[in-house]
Amino acid sequence: MAARSIASLSLSFGLVSIPVKVYSATETSSAVHFNLLHNCGSRLKQQYVCLKEGVVVERADMIKGYEFDKDRYVTFAPAELKALEESARHTVDIISFIPLKAVDPIYYDKAYYLAPDKRGAKPYHLLRQAMLESGRCALARWAWKGKQYVVQVRPAHDEDGGLILQQLLYADEVRSVKELDIEAADIAKPELQLALQLIDQIAADGYEPADFKDEEKARVLAAIDEKIAGKEIVVTEAAAEAADAKIIDLTEALRASLGVKKAAAAATAAAAPAAPAPVAASDAAAPPPPRKAARRAPAADATGAAAVQAAAEPAAPAARPRARKAG
Numbered sequence: 001m002a003a004r005s006i007a008s009l010s011l012s013f014g015l016v017s018i019p020v021k022v023y024s025a026t027e028t029s030s031a032v033h034f035n036l037l038h039n040c041g042s043r044l045k046q047q048y049v050c051l052k053e054g055v056v057v058e059r060a061d062m063i064k065g066y067e068f069d070k071d072r073y074v075t076f077a078p079a080e081l082k083a084l085e086e087s088a089r090h091t092v093d094i095i096s097f098i099p100l101k102a103v104d105p106i107y108y109d110k111a112y113y114l115a116p117d118k119r120g121a122k123p124y125h126l127l128r129q130a131m132l133e134s135g136r137c138a139l140a141r142w143a144w145k146g147k148q149y150v151v152q153v154r155p156a157h158d159e160d161g162g163l164i165l166q167q168l169l170y171a172d173e174v175r176s177v178k179e180l181d182i183e184a185a186d187i188a189k190p191e192l193q194l195a196l197q198l199i200d201q202i203a204a205d206g207y208e209p210a211d212f213k214d215e216e217k218a219r220v221l222a223a224i225d226e227k228i229a230g231k232e233i234v235v236t237e238a239a240a241e242a243a244d245a246k247i248i249d250l251t252e253a254l255r256a257s258l259g260v261k262k263a264a265a266a267a268t269a270a271a272a273p274a275a276p277a278p279v280a281a282s283d284a285a286a287p288p289p290p291r292k293a294a295r296r297a298p299a300a301d302a303t304g305a306a307a308v309q310a311a312a313e314p315a316a317p318a319a320r321p322r323a324r325k326a327g
Contacts (some may be wrong), residue, residue, distance in 0.1 A: 013094035017123050019117035032220050085146035097136040103152055109167040127164055128155045194254035
């Protein structure tokens with residue numbers, strides 16, 4: 001199914017205006033949703049009930065209000081709310097160009113794709129290439145659906161990528177980490193070195209989204225298929241986890257983690273079949289008894305083979321006298 005644009009805009013900075021189309025970059029419809037049903041199997045309908053009068057209120061009788069004090073509201077008519085909304089504009093006004101990594105991803109909200117509209121291909125690709133070369137992205141303002149947004153316009157990393165319009169959260173929409181009152185800690189240099197070794201062992205060159213699948217979604221869909229086929233879902237109790245985490249020595253935990261990785265690598269190497277050692281012609285002619293000793297010999301020449309045979313021969317005469325004594 002071809003992608004459908006949700007708006008036609010102009011990306012403008014200075015005297016430059018680039019006609020673009022906006023496409024949603026993410027998709028939430030792929031999630032598994034369940035409907036609320038009555039135990040007879042029929043769908044349920046949501047209703048709003050007046051807490052004071054206890055009657056069902058139809059949507060036509062609803063008004064919106066803002067609670068400025070406990071159970072005290074100031075109300076607004078639809079026309080008044082409409083007047084408060086930001087007037088939609090068909091331009092994304094670039095304010096400045098900043099380094100690509102200047103925006104912390106915690107401020108990222110919904111993302112959109114921008115594609116060139118008619119007669120906009122050349123300035124579109126020119127802006128994208130200029131941002132890639134300069135290592136910068138654009139900060140802009142965008143009025144959309146009655147709200148004003150601060151957005152980031154950045155080039156996509158893949159070769160065939162275009163431009164991404166990323167809605168950003170305002171400062172008051174992101175909680176400060178200072179609210180968590182995180183306790184400070186002193187890190188010793190050996191501990192840091194062990195942590196760096198562990199990071200290096202499982203380091204990767206980048207993120208490949210296709211490498212990760214939603215396993216929970218697959219499990220739920222499989223269960224739905226079983227229910228459709230008339231099977232019952234067997235509930236299995238998960239193993240109970242300890243409520244309190246054990247206090248462990250950080251250095252020993254890091255060493256143990258490194259040891260697990262090394263042990264796994266050693267087990268993989270041991271499981272691989274060993275390549276056979278080269279055999280000289282003189283060794284190939286040697287009799288079976290000294291073959292075991294020959295594998296331990298460092299060299300495989302004629303002199304080495306003779307020495308191995310000589311070392312193996314005394315065992316036979318020692319056994320003969322015992323046989324004669326027994327007789």
